[in-house]
Amino acid sequence: MKLKTLSIKNFRNFEDISIELSNKNVVFGMNDVGKTNLLHAFRFLLDRKIRDKGFQETDFFQKDINREIEICLEIDITDHVSDLDSQNIISKMGKVRDARNLDTVFIKVRAEFDEDDFFGNPVLFWGNVKEELHEVPRNGTFYELDKLFHVVYIDPLIDLDKIFVTNRKRIFSRTKTQSDGQVLEDIDSLAEQINEKIASMDSVSDFQNILTNEYKGLKSEDISIVLRSEIVINGVFNDLQPYIVKNTDTNGRLYPTSGDGRKKMLAYSLLNHLTKEFNSNKAISIFLIEEPENSLHRSMQISLSKQLFNQEIYDYFVMSTHSSEMLYEMDKATLIRLSNEDKVIAKSHLYRVSNDFSKLKRELNESLTTALFSDRVLLIEGPSEKVLFEKVLSEVFPNYELEGGYILQVEGIKFKPYFKTLTSLGISCIVRTDNDLRETVMGESQLFEYIGYNRCASLMDDWVNWEKLGNQGFIYIPYEKGNRAEQINLWKITNYAKTQDIKTLRQNNIFLSKIDLENDLNEVLYQELNVWRRQKGDAVSYLQKKKMLRMLKLCDFLKMKDCEKIYNHDLFECLKKLTGEL
Numbered sequence: 001m002k003l004k005t006l007s008i009k010n011f012r013n014f015e016d017i018s019i020e021l022s023n024k025n026v027v028f029g030m031n032d033v034g035k036t037n038l039l040h041a042f043r044f045l046l047d048r049k050i051r052d053k054g055f056q057e058t059d060f061f062q063k064d065i066n067r068e069i070e071i072c073l074e075i076d077i078t079d080h081v082s083d084l085d086s087q088n089i090i091s092k093m094g095k096v097r098d099a100r101n102l103d104t105v106f107i108k109v110r111a112e113f114d115e116d117d118f119f120g121n122p123v124l125f126w127g128n129v130k131e132e133l134h135e136v137p138r139n140g141t142f143y144e145l146d147k148l149f150h151v152v153y154i155d156p157l158i159d160l161d162k163i164f165v166t167n168r169k170r171i172f173s174r175t176k177t178q179s180d181g182q183v184l185e186d187i188d189s190l191a192e193q194i195n196e197k198i199a200s201m202d203s204v205s206d207f208q209n210i211l212t213n214e215y216k217g218l219k220s221e222d223i224s225i226v227l228r229s230e231i232v233i234n235g236v237f238n239d240l241q242p243y244i245v246k247n248t249d250t251n252g253r254l255y256p257t258s259g260d261g262r263k264k265m266l267a268y269s270l271l272n273h274l275t276k277e278f279n280s281n282k283a284i285s286i287f288l289i290e291e292p293e294n295s296l297h298r299s300m301q302i303s304l305s306k307q308l309f310n311q312e313i314y315d316y317f318v319m320s321t322h323s324s325e326m327l328y329e330m331d332k333a334t335l336i337r338l339s340n341e342d343k344v345i346a347k348s349h350l351y352r353v354s355n356d357f358s359k360l361k362r363e364l365n366e367s368l369t370t371a372l373f374s375d376r377v378l379l380i381e382g383p384s385e386k387v388l389f390e391k392v393l394s395e396v397f398p399n400y401e402l403e404g405g406y407i408l409q410v411e412g413i414k415f416k417p418y419f420k421t422l423t424s425l426g427i428s429c430i431v432r433t434d435n436d437l438r439e440t441v442m443g444e445s446q447l448f449e450y451i452g453y454n455r456c457a458s459l460m461d462d463w464v465n466w467e468k469l470g471n472q473g474f475i476y477i478p479y480e481k482g483n484r485a486e487q488i489n490l491w492k493i494t495n496y497a498k499t500q501d502i503k504t505l506r507q508n509n510i511f512l513s514k515i516d517l518e519n520d521l522n523e524v525l526y527q528e529l530n531v532w533r534r535q536k537g538d539a540v541s542y543l544q545k546k547k548m549l550r551m552l553k554l555c556d557f558l559k560m561k562d563c564e565k566i567y568n569h570d571l572f573e574c575l576k577k578l579t580g581e582l
Contacts, residue, residue: 075104435512
Protein backbone atom coordinates (compact mmCIF):
# COMPACT_ATOMS: atom_id res chain seq x y z
CA MET A 1 0.00 0.00 0.00
CA LYS A 2 1.22 3.46 -0.87
CA LEU A 3 -0.38 6.77 0.00
CA LYS A 4 -0.51 8.61 -3.31
CA THR A 5 -2.43 11.91 -3.27
CA LEU A 6 -4.65 13.91 -0.95
CA SER A 7 -7.06 16.40 -2.50
CA ILE A 8 -8.92 18.94 -0.37
CA LYS A 9 -11.70 21.29 -1.40
CA ASN A 10 -13.27 24.07 0.67
CA PHE A 11 -11.82 22.92 4.00
CA ARG A 12 -10.51 25.63 6.31
CA ASN A 13 -7.79 27.58 4.43
CA PHE A 14 -7.68 25.10 1.52
CA GLU A 15 -9.92 26.14 -1.36
CA ASP A 16 -8.74 23.53 -3.83
CA ILE A 17 -5.44 21.72 -3.40
CA SER A 18 -3.92 18.41 -4.42
CA ILE A 19 -0.87 17.06 -2.60
CA GLU A 20 1.38 14.24 -3.72
CA LEU A 21 2.19 11.80 -0.93
CA SER A 22 4.24 8.78 -0.05
CA ASN A 23 4.09 6.63 3.08
CA LYS A 24 6.41 8.95 5.01
CA ASN A 25 5.55 12.63 4.64
CA VAL A 26 7.09 15.78 6.07
CA VAL A 27 5.05 19.00 5.92
CA PHE A 28 6.72 22.37 6.39
CA GLY A 29 6.16 26.03 5.62
CA MET A 30 5.70 29.39 7.31
CA ASN A 31 3.20 29.82 10.12
CA ASP A 32 -0.49 30.00 9.20
CA VAL A 33 -0.19 28.20 5.85
CA GLY A 34 -2.27 25.22 7.00
CA LYS A 35 0.06 22.53 8.35
CA THR A 36 -2.29 21.74 11.23
CA ASN A 37 -5.30 21.92 8.91
CA LEU A 38 -3.68 19.37 6.60
CA LEU A 39 -3.34 16.91 9.48
CA HIS A 40 -6.96 17.54 10.44
CA ALA A 41 -8.06 16.81 6.89
CA PHE A 42 -6.62 13.32 7.36
CA ARG A 43 -8.38 13.05 10.72
CA PHE A 44 -11.80 13.98 9.36
CA LEU A 45 -11.31 11.35 6.67
CA LEU A 46 -9.91 8.44 8.71
CA ASP A 47 -10.43 9.16 12.43
CA ARG A 48 -13.88 8.43 13.81
CA LYS A 49 -13.28 10.37 17.03
CA ILE A 50 -13.00 13.70 15.24
CA ARG A 51 -15.33 12.86 12.35
CA ASP A 52 -18.20 12.22 14.79
CA LYS A 53 -18.06 15.87 15.85
CA GLY A 54 -18.96 16.93 12.32
CA PHE A 55 -17.79 19.99 10.42
CA GLN A 56 -18.37 23.37 12.06
CA GLU A 57 -19.05 26.58 10.19
CA THR A 58 -15.38 27.58 10.65
CA ASP A 59 -14.29 24.38 8.88
CA PHE A 60 -15.76 25.65 5.59
CA PHE A 61 -13.45 27.72 3.40
CA GLN A 62 -13.89 31.40 4.35
CA LYS A 63 -16.97 30.26 6.30
CA ASP A 64 -18.81 29.85 2.99
CA ILE A 65 -21.37 27.23 4.03
CA ASN A 66 -22.83 27.16 0.53
CA ARG A 67 -19.78 25.19 -0.63
CA GLU A 68 -19.33 21.48 -0.07
CA ILE A 69 -16.29 20.18 1.80
CA GLU A 70 -14.58 17.32 0.02
CA ILE A 71 -11.45 15.45 1.16
CA CYS A 72 -10.23 12.53 -0.94
CA LEU A 73 -7.30 10.17 -0.39
CA GLU A 74 -5.90 8.14 -3.28
CA ILE A 75 -4.09 4.92 -2.35
CA ASP A 76 -1.95 2.78 -4.65
CA ILE A 77 -2.39 -0.96 -4.04
CA THR A 78 -0.29 -2.21 -6.95
CA ASP A 79 1.59 -4.37 -4.43
CA HIS A 80 -1.53 -6.29 -3.36
CA VAL A 81 0.04 -9.66 -4.18
CA SER A 82 2.66 -9.28 -1.46
CA ASP A 83 1.48 -6.50 0.86
CA LEU A 84 -0.84 -7.36 3.76
CA ASP A 85 -2.19 -3.82 4.10
CA SER A 86 -3.25 -3.73 0.45
CA GLN A 87 -4.88 -7.13 0.88
CA ASN A 88 -6.70 -5.84 3.95
CA ILE A 89 -8.11 -2.93 1.95
CA ILE A 90 -9.31 -5.24 -0.82
CA SER A 91 -10.92 -7.57 1.70
CA LYS A 92 -12.80 -4.79 3.50
CA MET A 93 -14.01 -3.10 0.31
CA GLY A 94 -15.28 -6.31 -1.26
CA LYS A 95 -17.59 -5.95 -4.23
CA VAL A 96 -17.47 -2.15 -4.48
CA ARG A 97 -14.28 -2.59 -6.50
CA ASP A 98 -14.95 -3.36 -10.13
CA ALA A 99 -12.66 -4.48 -12.95
CA ARG A 100 -11.52 -0.95 -13.77
CA ASN A 101 -8.47 0.62 -12.18
CA LEU A 102 -7.77 -2.29 -9.82
CA ASP A 103 -4.46 -0.88 -8.62
CA THR A 104 -6.03 2.22 -7.06
CA VAL A 105 -8.44 2.96 -4.22
CA PHE A 106 -10.15 6.25 -3.35
CA ILE A 107 -11.57 7.17 0.05
CA LYS A 108 -13.59 10.37 0.26
CA VAL A 109 -15.48 12.34 2.89
CA ARG A 110 -18.06 14.91 1.82
CA ALA A 111 -20.10 17.32 3.88
CA GLU A 112 -22.79 19.91 3.19
CA PHE A 113 -23.70 22.40 5.89
CA ASP A 114 -27.09 21.78 7.51
CA GLU A 115 -28.46 25.13 8.66
CA ASP A 116 -31.03 23.45 10.90
CA ASP A 117 -28.48 21.39 12.81
CA PHE A 118 -25.82 24.06 12.27
CA PHE A 119 -23.06 21.67 11.31
CA GLY A 120 -21.81 19.69 8.32
CA ASN A 121 -22.60 16.00 8.46
CA PRO A 122 -19.67 13.95 7.05
CA VAL A 123 -20.49 11.10 4.69
CA LEU A 124 -17.84 8.58 3.59
CA PHE A 125 -17.39 7.04 0.15
CA TRP A 126 -14.93 4.57 -1.32
CA GLY A 127 -14.20 2.70 -4.53
CA ASN A 128 -11.64 2.38 -7.31
CA VAL A 129 -13.21 4.75 -9.86
CA LYS A 130 -13.09 8.30 -8.51
CA GLU A 131 -16.20 9.47 -10.35
CA GLU A 132 -18.29 6.45 -9.22
CA LEU A 133 -17.59 5.98 -5.50
CA HIS A 134 -19.96 4.07 -3.22
CA GLU A 135 -21.09 5.12 0.23
CA VAL A 136 -19.22 3.20 2.90
CA PRO A 137 -21.51 0.84 4.89
CA ARG A 138 -22.10 2.00 8.44
CA ASN A 139 -23.92 1.33 11.67
CA GLY A 140 -24.86 4.68 13.14
CA THR A 141 -21.69 6.74 12.99
CA PHE A 142 -19.41 3.70 12.83
CA TYR A 143 -18.25 3.06 9.27
CA GLU A 144 -16.65 -0.12 7.93
CA LEU A 145 -13.70 2.12 7.14
CA ASP A 146 -13.12 2.52 10.89
CA LYS A 147 -12.16 -1.16 11.05
CA LEU A 148 -9.55 -0.55 8.38
CA PHE A 149 -7.52 2.40 9.70
CA HIS A 150 -6.22 3.28 13.14
CA VAL A 151 -5.21 6.95 13.31
CA VAL A 152 -2.70 7.98 15.99
CA TYR A 153 -2.75 11.76 16.30
CA ILE A 154 0.11 13.22 18.36
CA ASP A 155 -0.16 16.90 19.17
CA PRO A 156 2.82 19.12 20.06
CA LEU A 157 1.96 18.96 23.78
CA ILE A 158 1.57 15.19 23.94
CA ASP A 159 0.41 14.37 27.51
CA LEU A 160 2.17 11.36 29.02
CA ASP A 161 -0.04 11.25 32.14
CA LYS A 162 -3.26 11.40 30.11
CA ILE A 163 -2.13 8.61 27.76
CA PHE A 164 -1.05 6.43 30.69
CA VAL A 165 -4.23 7.01 32.75
CA THR A 166 -6.45 6.38 29.72
CA ASN A 167 -4.78 3.09 28.85
CA ARG A 168 -3.44 1.59 32.08
CA LYS A 169 -6.53 -0.51 32.81
CA ARG A 170 -6.32 -2.41 29.54
CA ILE A 171 -2.54 -2.59 29.73
CA PHE A 172 -2.49 -4.37 33.06
CA SER A 173 -5.71 -6.37 32.72
CA ARG A 174 -4.20 -8.01 29.67
CA THR A 175 -0.89 -8.84 31.26
CA LYS A 176 -1.96 -10.42 34.57
CA THR A 177 -0.32 -13.76 35.41
CA GLN A 178 -1.27 -16.58 37.77
CA SER A 179 1.14 -15.28 40.38
CA ASP A 180 -0.54 -11.87 40.11
CA GLY A 181 -3.75 -13.54 41.36
CA GLN A 182 -2.06 -14.57 44.59
CA VAL A 183 -0.59 -11.11 44.99
CA LEU A 184 -4.09 -9.59 44.64
CA GLU A 185 -5.38 -11.87 47.43
CA ASP A 186 -2.52 -10.71 49.63
CA ILE A 187 -3.36 -7.09 48.80
CA ASP A 188 -7.02 -7.67 49.87
CA SER A 189 -5.85 -9.17 53.16
CA LEU A 190 -3.55 -6.23 53.74
CA ALA A 191 -6.41 -3.85 53.00
CA GLU A 192 -8.51 -5.46 55.76
CA GLN A 193 -5.63 -5.07 58.19
CA ILE A 194 -5.25 -1.43 57.24
CA ASN A 195 -8.97 -0.84 57.80
CA GLU A 196 -8.75 -2.41 61.27
CA LYS A 197 -5.69 -0.34 62.17
CA ILE A 198 -7.43 2.86 61.15
CA ALA A 199 -10.53 1.96 63.20
CA SER A 200 -8.38 1.40 66.28
CA MET A 201 -6.88 4.90 66.28
CA ASP A 202 -7.74 7.04 69.35
CA SER A 203 -8.70 9.99 67.23
CA VAL A 204 -11.22 7.86 65.35
CA SER A 205 -12.61 6.36 68.59
CA ASP A 206 -12.94 9.79 70.20
CA PHE A 207 -14.79 11.20 67.23
CA GLN A 208 -17.12 8.18 67.21
CA ASN A 209 -18.11 9.01 70.81
CA ILE A 210 -18.63 12.66 69.95
CA LEU A 211 -20.99 11.81 67.07
CA THR A 212 -22.83 9.22 69.20
CA ASN A 213 -23.46 11.72 71.99
CA GLU A 214 -24.53 14.43 69.55
CA TYR A 215 -27.01 12.04 67.93
CA LYS A 216 -28.45 10.90 71.28
CA GLY A 217 -28.89 14.56 72.22
CA LEU A 218 -31.29 14.84 69.30
CA LYS A 219 -32.94 11.47 69.64
CA SER A 220 -32.70 9.04 72.48
CA GLU A 221 -31.89 5.65 70.97
CA ASP A 222 -29.71 2.77 72.06
CA ILE A 223 -27.25 3.12 69.17
CA SER A 224 -23.59 3.95 68.58
CA ILE A 225 -21.93 5.71 65.67
CA VAL A 226 -19.06 3.65 64.30
CA LEU A 227 -16.44 4.90 61.82
CA ARG A 228 -14.98 2.18 59.69
CA SER A 229 -12.35 2.50 56.98
CA GLU A 230 -13.47 0.94 53.71
CA ILE A 231 -10.27 0.84 51.70
CA VAL A 232 -10.85 -1.70 48.96
CA ILE A 233 -7.98 -2.28 46.57
CA ASN A 234 -10.04 -3.11 43.51
CA GLY A 235 -8.21 -0.75 41.19
CA VAL A 236 -4.72 -1.76 42.23
CA PHE A 237 -3.28 -0.02 39.15
CA ASN A 238 -5.27 3.20 39.49
CA ASP A 239 -2.53 5.09 41.29
CA LEU A 240 0.44 3.83 39.29
CA GLN A 241 2.55 6.63 37.88
CA PRO A 242 5.62 6.38 35.62
CA TYR A 243 8.91 7.64 37.05
CA ILE A 244 12.32 7.93 35.45
CA VAL A 245 15.03 6.77 37.83
CA LYS A 246 18.74 7.05 37.22
CA ASN A 247 20.30 3.62 37.55
CA THR A 248 23.33 5.25 39.14
CA ASP A 249 21.25 6.70 41.99
CA THR A 250 22.08 4.61 45.09
CA ASN A 251 19.58 6.42 47.32
CA GLY A 252 16.57 4.71 45.75
CA ARG A 253 14.69 7.98 45.40
CA LEU A 254 12.08 8.39 42.68
CA TYR A 255 12.17 11.47 40.50
CA PRO A 256 8.91 12.40 38.76
CA THR A 257 9.19 12.63 34.98
CA SER A 258 8.85 16.41 35.23
CA GLY A 259 11.17 17.26 32.32
CA ASP A 260 8.98 17.89 29.28
CA GLY A 261 11.52 16.37 26.90
CA ARG A 262 11.84 13.04 28.73
CA LYS A 263 8.09 12.90 29.32
CA LYS A 264 7.55 13.38 25.61
CA MET A 265 9.98 10.60 24.65
CA LEU A 266 8.35 8.28 27.19
CA ALA A 267 4.92 9.16 25.77
CA TYR A 268 6.09 8.16 22.28
CA SER A 269 7.44 4.90 23.71
CA LEU A 270 4.08 4.21 25.34
CA LEU A 271 2.18 4.97 22.13
CA ASN A 272 4.49 2.64 20.21
CA HIS A 273 3.69 -0.17 22.64
CA LEU A 274 -0.05 0.48 22.58
CA THR A 275 -0.12 0.56 18.79
CA LYS A 276 1.74 -2.75 18.52
CA GLU A 277 0.03 -4.54 21.41
CA PHE A 278 -3.64 -3.60 21.07
CA ASN A 279 -4.16 -3.48 17.31
CA SER A 280 -6.06 -6.75 17.50
CA ASN A 281 -8.00 -6.29 14.25
CA LYS A 282 -4.78 -5.53 12.34
CA ALA A 283 -5.97 -2.06 11.37
CA ILE A 284 -3.53 0.03 9.35
CA SER A 285 -1.88 2.50 11.72
CA ILE A 286 -1.33 6.00 10.33
CA PHE A 287 0.52 8.46 12.55
CA LEU A 288 -0.33 12.16 12.29
CA ILE A 289 2.41 14.01 14.16
CA GLU A 290 2.29 17.75 14.77
CA GLU A 291 5.54 19.64 15.46
CA PRO A 292 7.15 16.94 17.63
CA GLU A 293 10.25 19.07 18.22
CA ASN A 294 8.51 21.17 20.88
CA SER A 295 10.30 20.80 24.26
CA LEU A 296 12.88 18.41 22.80
CA HIS A 297 16.62 19.06 22.93
CA ARG A 298 18.47 18.60 19.64
CA SER A 299 19.77 15.17 20.67
CA MET A 300 16.24 14.00 21.51
CA GLN A 301 14.92 15.32 18.20
CA ILE A 302 17.56 13.28 16.39
CA SER A 303 16.65 10.23 18.48
CA LEU A 304 12.98 10.66 17.56
CA SER A 305 13.92 11.15 13.91
CA LYS A 306 15.63 7.75 13.98
CA GLN A 307 12.43 6.18 15.30
CA LEU A 308 10.21 7.78 12.67
CA PHE A 309 12.34 6.97 9.65
CA ASN A 310 13.69 3.57 10.72
CA GLN A 311 11.11 1.76 12.87
CA GLU A 312 8.57 -0.45 11.12
CA ILE A 313 5.71 0.79 13.28
CA TYR A 314 5.96 4.15 11.51
CA ASP A 315 5.33 2.71 8.06
CA TYR A 316 2.79 5.47 7.42
CA PHE A 317 3.03 8.96 8.86
CA VAL A 318 2.46 12.62 8.11
CA MET A 319 4.56 14.97 10.24
CA SER A 320 4.58 18.76 10.35
CA THR A 321 7.75 20.40 11.61
CA HIS A 322 9.88 23.54 11.76
CA SER A 323 13.00 21.66 12.80
CA SER A 324 15.84 20.43 10.60
CA GLU A 325 16.88 17.97 13.33
CA MET A 326 13.60 16.07 12.91
CA LEU A 327 14.76 15.26 9.37
CA TYR A 328 18.18 13.98 10.47
CA GLU A 329 17.48 10.40 9.32
CA MET A 330 15.23 11.33 6.41
CA ASP A 331 15.19 9.01 3.42
CA LYS A 332 12.47 7.78 1.05
CA ALA A 333 10.16 10.51 2.30
CA THR A 334 8.00 13.08 0.56
CA LEU A 335 8.74 16.70 1.41
CA ILE A 336 5.60 18.84 1.24
CA ARG A 337 6.08 22.60 1.26
CA LEU A 338 2.98 24.70 1.83
CA SER A 339 3.08 28.34 0.81
CA ASN A 340 0.47 31.07 0.66
CA GLU A 341 0.40 33.11 -2.52
CA ASP A 342 -3.01 34.13 -3.86
CA LYS A 343 -4.13 30.89 -2.23
CA VAL A 344 -2.42 28.05 -0.41
CA ILE A 345 -0.45 25.81 -2.75
CA ALA A 346 1.64 22.72 -2.13
CA LYS A 347 4.85 21.52 -3.75
CA SER A 348 5.89 17.91 -3.15
CA HIS A 349 9.19 16.17 -3.74
CA LEU A 350 9.99 12.51 -3.11
CA TYR A 351 13.39 12.68 -1.44
CA ARG A 352 15.67 9.68 -1.68
CA VAL A 353 19.32 9.58 -0.74
CA SER A 354 21.00 8.19 -3.87
CA ASN A 355 23.67 5.53 -3.67
CA ASP A 356 26.25 8.19 -4.58
CA PHE A 357 25.49 10.01 -1.35
CA SER A 358 24.50 7.16 0.99
CA LYS A 359 27.72 7.50 2.97
CA LEU A 360 27.07 11.23 3.31
CA LYS A 361 23.40 10.84 4.21
CA ARG A 362 23.48 12.66 7.53
CA GLU A 363 25.70 15.42 6.24
CA LEU A 364 23.50 15.83 3.18
CA ASN A 365 20.30 15.83 5.24
CA GLU A 366 21.62 18.26 7.81
CA SER A 367 22.69 20.78 5.17
CA LEU A 368 19.59 20.35 3.04
CA THR A 369 17.02 20.57 5.81
CA THR A 370 18.34 23.89 7.09
CA ALA A 371 17.63 25.30 3.63
CA LEU A 372 14.11 23.89 3.34
CA PHE A 373 12.72 26.62 5.57
CA SER A 374 13.92 29.45 3.31
CA ASP A 375 12.49 31.11 0.19
CA ARG A 376 15.79 31.64 -1.64
CA VAL A 377 18.96 29.58 -1.23
CA LEU A 378 22.42 30.35 -2.62
CA LEU A 379 24.49 27.19 -3.12
CA ILE A 380 28.23 27.78 -2.95
CA GLU A 381 31.27 25.52 -2.99
CA GLY A 382 33.39 26.27 0.03
CA PRO A 383 34.08 28.28 3.18
CA SER A 384 35.86 31.14 1.37
CA GLU A 385 32.71 32.04 -0.54
CA LYS A 386 30.63 31.76 2.63
CA VAL A 387 32.92 34.05 4.61
CA LEU A 388 33.06 36.66 1.84
CA PHE A 389 29.37 36.64 0.97
CA GLU A 390 28.26 36.81 4.60
CA LYS A 391 30.57 39.80 5.11
CA VAL A 392 29.20 41.60 2.03
CA LEU A 393 25.58 40.96 2.99
CA SER A 394 26.12 41.93 6.62
CA GLU A 395 27.08 45.38 5.37
CA VAL A 396 24.75 45.81 2.39
CA PHE A 397 21.70 43.70 3.20
CA PRO A 398 21.91 42.58 6.85
CA ASN A 399 18.32 41.28 7.03
CA TYR A 400 18.63 38.88 4.10
CA GLU A 401 17.98 35.81 6.26
CA LEU A 402 14.94 37.40 7.91
CA GLU A 403 13.56 38.01 4.42
CA GLY A 404 13.94 34.39 3.35
CA GLY A 405 17.54 34.15 2.09
CA TYR A 406 20.02 31.46 3.05
CA ILE A 407 23.62 30.63 2.03
CA LEU A 408 24.37 26.91 1.88
CA GLN A 409 27.89 25.57 1.46
CA VAL A 410 27.62 22.24 -0.36
CA GLU A 411 31.00 21.56 -1.99
CA GLY A 412 31.17 21.26 -5.79
CA ILE A 413 30.26 17.60 -6.09
CA LYS A 414 26.98 17.93 -4.22
CA PHE A 415 25.21 20.72 -6.12
CA LYS A 416 22.78 18.48 -7.96
CA PRO A 417 20.81 16.80 -5.12
CA TYR A 418 20.32 20.13 -3.37
CA PHE A 419 19.36 21.98 -6.55
CA LYS A 420 16.90 19.30 -7.63
CA THR A 421 15.17 19.05 -4.26
CA LEU A 422 14.93 22.77 -3.55
CA THR A 423 13.68 23.80 -7.00
CA SER A 424 11.04 21.05 -7.05
CA LEU A 425 9.68 22.45 -3.77
CA GLY A 426 9.31 25.92 -5.25
CA ILE A 427 12.32 27.33 -3.41
CA SER A 428 14.39 29.68 -5.55
CA CYS A 429 17.78 27.97 -5.82
CA ILE A 430 20.83 29.99 -6.91
CA VAL A 431 24.19 28.40 -7.73
CA ARG A 432 27.63 29.96 -7.86
CA THR A 433 30.60 27.81 -8.82
CA ASP A 434 34.17 28.20 -10.06
CA ASN A 435 35.05 27.96 -13.75
CA ASP A 436 37.19 24.86 -13.21
CA LEU A 437 39.26 22.90 -15.72
CA ARG A 438 40.90 19.56 -14.96
CA GLU A 439 43.78 18.15 -17.00
CA THR A 440 43.18 14.57 -18.13
CA VAL A 441 46.74 13.62 -17.18
CA MET A 442 47.91 16.05 -14.56
CA GLY A 443 50.61 18.36 -15.87
CA GLU A 444 51.28 16.35 -19.03
CA SER A 445 48.52 16.03 -21.64
CA GLN A 446 47.47 19.67 -22.27
CA LEU A 447 43.96 18.21 -22.66
CA PHE A 448 41.36 19.41 -20.17
CA GLU A 449 37.88 18.49 -19.01
CA TYR A 450 35.62 21.50 -18.53
CA ILE A 451 34.34 20.40 -15.12
CA GLY A 452 33.01 23.83 -14.08
CA TYR A 453 30.78 23.97 -17.13
CA ASN A 454 29.81 20.30 -16.70
CA ARG A 455 28.79 20.96 -13.10
CA CYS A 456 26.38 23.64 -14.36
CA ALA A 457 25.16 21.53 -17.26
CA SER A 458 24.19 18.72 -14.87
CA LEU A 459 21.63 21.08 -13.33
CA MET A 460 19.97 21.75 -16.69
CA ASP A 461 17.62 18.99 -17.81
CA ASP A 462 18.57 18.85 -21.50
CA TRP A 463 22.24 19.85 -21.36
CA VAL A 464 25.18 17.54 -21.94
CA ASN A 465 28.79 17.70 -20.82
CA TRP A 466 31.17 19.97 -22.71
CA GLU A 467 33.02 16.96 -24.09
CA LYS A 468 29.84 15.84 -25.91
CA LEU A 469 28.75 19.30 -26.99
CA GLY A 470 29.17 19.66 -30.74
CA ASN A 471 31.78 16.85 -30.71
CA GLN A 472 34.33 19.25 -29.29
CA GLY A 473 35.84 16.66 -26.99
CA PHE A 474 38.50 17.71 -24.52
CA ILE A 475 39.90 21.25 -24.48
CA TYR A 476 43.43 21.64 -25.82
CA ILE A 477 45.47 24.38 -24.13
CA PRO A 478 49.15 24.51 -25.14
CA TYR A 479 51.40 25.80 -22.39
CA GLU A 480 55.00 25.95 -21.37
CA LYS A 481 56.27 24.83 -18.01
CA GLY A 482 56.24 28.31 -16.52
CA ASN A 483 52.96 29.64 -17.92
CA ARG A 484 50.45 26.81 -17.36
CA ALA A 485 48.16 28.73 -14.97
CA GLU A 486 48.34 31.87 -17.12
CA GLN A 487 47.31 30.01 -20.30
CA ILE A 488 44.48 28.20 -18.53
CA ASN A 489 43.09 31.46 -17.15
CA LEU A 490 43.42 33.09 -20.58
CA TRP A 491 41.34 30.30 -22.13
CA LYS A 492 38.70 30.69 -19.41
CA ILE A 493 38.40 34.44 -19.95
CA THR A 494 38.26 34.12 -23.75
CA ASN A 495 35.63 31.38 -23.63
CA TYR A 496 33.62 33.20 -20.95
CA ALA A 497 33.40 36.32 -23.11
CA LYS A 498 32.16 34.58 -26.24
CA THR A 499 29.86 31.81 -25.04
CA GLN A 500 26.10 32.42 -25.00
CA ASP A 501 25.61 29.59 -22.51
CA ILE A 502 26.70 31.86 -19.66
CA LYS A 503 23.63 34.04 -20.29
CA THR A 504 21.34 31.02 -20.40
CA LEU A 505 22.79 29.69 -17.17
CA ARG A 506 22.27 33.03 -15.47
CA GLN A 507 18.66 33.12 -16.59
CA ASN A 508 18.32 29.83 -14.68
CA ASN A 509 20.05 31.26 -11.56
CA ILE A 510 23.31 29.36 -12.25
CA PHE A 511 26.37 31.59 -12.05
CA LEU A 512 29.70 30.35 -13.39
CA SER A 513 32.63 32.54 -12.35
CA LYS A 514 34.89 34.04 -15.00
CA ILE A 515 37.90 32.26 -13.51
CA ASP A 516 37.40 31.57 -9.80
CA LEU A 517 36.39 33.41 -6.64
CA GLU A 518 39.76 35.05 -5.99
CA ASN A 519 40.31 36.24 -9.57
CA ASP A 520 36.74 37.53 -9.81
CA LEU A 521 37.20 39.41 -6.56
CA ASN A 522 40.47 40.84 -7.85
CA GLU A 523 38.71 42.18 -10.95
CA VAL A 524 36.18 44.01 -8.76
CA LEU A 525 38.59 45.31 -6.08
CA TYR A 526 41.97 45.41 -7.83
CA GLN A 527 43.20 48.63 -6.24
CA GLU A 528 41.75 47.84 -2.82
CA LEU A 529 43.42 44.41 -2.74
CA ASN A 530 46.77 45.94 -3.67
CA VAL A 531 46.41 48.39 -0.79
CA TRP A 532 45.53 45.51 1.51
CA ARG A 533 48.54 43.43 0.42
CA ARG A 534 50.82 46.39 -0.19
CA GLN A 535 52.23 44.41 -3.12
CA LYS A 536 50.90 44.99 -6.63
CA GLY A 537 49.38 41.93 -8.32
CA ASP A 538 50.04 39.56 -5.43
CA ALA A 539 46.55 39.36 -3.87
CA VAL A 540 45.15 36.43 -5.88
CA SER A 541 47.97 33.98 -5.24
CA TYR A 542 48.08 35.10 -1.62
CA LEU A 543 44.34 34.44 -1.15
CA GLN A 544 44.54 31.05 -2.85
CA LYS A 545 46.91 29.79 -0.18
CA LYS A 546 45.35 29.18 3.24
CA LYS A 547 42.09 30.25 1.64
CA MET A 548 39.72 30.55 4.56
CA LEU A 549 42.18 32.11 7.01
CA ARG A 550 43.26 34.79 4.54
CA MET A 551 39.71 35.44 3.40
CA LEU A 552 38.79 36.11 7.03
CA LYS A 553 41.64 38.63 7.24
CA LEU A 554 40.49 40.29 4.03
CA CYS A 555 36.92 40.56 5.30
CA ASP A 556 38.19 42.41 8.37
CA PHE A 557 39.77 44.91 5.97
CA LEU A 558 36.71 45.42 3.72
CA LYS A 559 34.64 48.56 4.27
CA MET A 560 31.02 49.29 3.39
CA LYS A 561 31.99 50.85 0.02
CA ASP A 562 34.03 47.75 -0.87
CA CYS A 563 31.10 45.48 -0.04
CA GLU A 564 28.78 47.63 -2.15
CA LYS A 565 31.14 47.33 -5.15
CA ILE A 566 31.10 43.53 -4.84
CA TYR A 567 27.33 43.39 -4.35
CA ASN A 568 26.63 45.57 -7.39
CA HIS A 569 29.16 43.96 -9.74
CA ASP A 570 28.02 41.69 -12.58
CA LEU A 571 30.39 38.90 -11.45
CA PHE A 572 28.56 38.67 -8.11
CA GLU A 573 25.02 39.05 -9.40
CA CYS A 574 24.11 35.91 -7.44
CA LEU A 575 23.98 38.03 -4.27
CA LYS A 576 21.20 40.24 -5.63
CA LYS A 577 19.32 37.10 -6.65
CA LEU A 578 19.64 35.87 -3.08
CA THR A 579 18.29 39.07 -1.55
CA GLY A 580 15.44 39.25 -4.06
CA GLU A 581 16.58 42.55 -5.61
CA LEU A 582 16.81 40.85 -9.03
